[in-house]
Amino acid sequence: MMQMLVTNFSRIGATLLLAVVFTIGGCSEYRTTASHDENSTSTTSKSIVVEFEHIANTEGESVAKTLTMHKDSDGDIQSYSMTVESVYCGEDVCKVDPVTMYWNPYGQYTHYSLIEGIELEKGNALPFEAADYDKLHDILLNPENSLRYLVKEELVSEKRGGNAVDALSGATIAMNKNDYVEQAIWTCFTLWHFAHGPVSQIARDFTGAQLGEEKLLALVASGVDAEVTFALEQLTLHQANNERVISVVFNALSQRLNQSNASPLDMVLLQAYLNYLSQLQHSEFHQHVIVLFDRKQNWLYPHLLKVLSDRNADDEGILSSSVSQIAMSIDNTWKPQHIHQFLTLLNGKPYDFSQINQALTNVLNTLDFISARSLYWFLVNQTLSDEQNLTLVRFSQSNRERL
Numbered sequence: 001m002m003q004m005l006v007t008n009f010s011r012i013g014a015t016l017l018l019a020v021v022f023t024i025g026g027c028s029e030y031r032t033t034a035s036h037d038e039n040s041t042s043t044t045s046k047s048i049v050v051e052f053e054h055i056a057n058t059e060g061e062s063v064a065k066t067l068t069m070h071k072d073s074d075g076d077i078q079s080y081s082m083t084v085e086s087v088y089c090g091e092d093v094c095k096v097d098p099v100t101m102y103w104n105p106y107g108q109y110t111h112y113s114l115i116e117g118i119e120l121e122k123g124n125a126l127p128f129e130a131a132d133y134d135k136l137h138d139i140l141l142n143p144e145n146s147l148r149y150l151v152k153e154e155l156v157s158e159k160r161g162g163n164a165v166d167a168l169s170g171a172t173i174a175m176n177k178n179d180y181v182e183q184a185i186w187t188c189f190t191l192w193h194f195a196h197g198p199v200s201q202i203a204r205d206f207t208g209a210q211l212g213e214e215k216l217l218a219l220v221a222s223g224v225d226a227e228v229t230f231a232l233e234q235l236t237l238h239q240a241n242n243e244r245v246i247s248v249v250f251n252a253l254s255q256r257l258n259q260s261n262a263s264p265l266d267m268v269l270l271q272a273y274l275n276y277l278s279q280l281q282h283s284e285f286h287q288h289v290i291v292l293f294d295r296k297q298n299w300l301y302p303h304l305l306k307v308l309s310d311r312n313a314d315d316e317g318i319l320s321s322s323v324s325q326i327a328m329s330i331d332n333t334w335k336p337q338h339i340h341q342f343l344t345l346l347n348g349k350p351y352d353f354s355q356i357n358q359a360l361t362n363v364l365n366t367l368d369f370i371s372a373r374s375l376y377w378f379l380v381n382q383t384l385s386d387e388q389n390l391t392l393v394r395f396s397q398s399n400r401e402r403l
Helices: 130-143 187-197 198-220 223-236 241-261 267-278 282-293 301-310 313-329 335-345 352-364 369-379 387-396
Strands: 015-023 028-039 044-052 063-071 077-085 097-101 108-113
Touching: 028 077, 044 198, 063 198, 077 198, 077 282, 097 187, 097 198, 108 130, 108 198, 130 187, 130 198, 187 198, 187 313, 198 241, 223 241, 223 267, 241 267, 241 282, 267 282, 282 301, 282 313, 301 313, 313 335, 313 352, 335 369, 352 369, 352 387, 369 387
Parallel strands: none
Antiparallel strands: 015 028, 028 044, 044 063, 063 077, 077 097, 097 108
């Protein structure tokens, strides 16, 4: 069974109190009070009042809570904790208990604890059993639990008027029973969103701000997916895009892509790399996009094309050059869906199409027919040279029955 701990964060001895006001990564302003014992080499804690919205809060207002940052004797963050309500249920019959939740330095939930004598409650005033505490912990450990897709309105049971702690709607009835403790879905919903909601990101941002660039780059080079993802997120947040940072990030990405070969990276990790790529200045952005296309790992193509499509229009000149280079790289590693996505990227853009049209004409007879047909109908509407038009005529004659 999950160990139920008595938690006491008070400090003994003379303390020096320091009040600080600061902003991290565009988040809300946090009022911070740091406590440090001048005569102690033990761990220290910092109390941070944070304000955020909780999806289960039936009042629909932001809540203010104290997030405690725990540091070791070297000043490195070891964990975070916060005491929260066990349940938001929007009526008076719920028994609300204090639950202390814990996150690692990267904002990932690790465990929860209860003060001795506190017992969580299910519907009809039934106490949690030992297995329920263990199951709740497993539920909170899973960031992909189906609770993430629900909203509080879907927890309301019409026949019960929405006033029961174990209320079930059609949406929740369809849920996998492994995703919640029976008769305690409001408790699971409330605590899961404390574990994986805004508090998690707030903790991540505090850690990122303390680590600084050098330590974040060390995490990028660590090869541990969770650490790399965290570091990339923070480097992106703080727009760390000097030459050295860019070099470390893309060397690490290159190594990972070499390891993955034809297999995609973890999607969360890949998105972190792409988010970092997206915030680079125009020249660096397009340089690295081309390098990634040249790897010929076709599972990357749709992601890179999406990044290009989302790029701001204020770099059309460089983008036009990049698109021309991409067009010249098209070969039989490109599938019909990639060709379609690429042609969609071209629609309505003021590019210099002379090189693009030549590149597409050159590969017209080398691709699978579905891809080639898409290129043909695109090129038909372009201004082409006599030689390019002749290529289209011959393609049309050869495939008259299929066009």
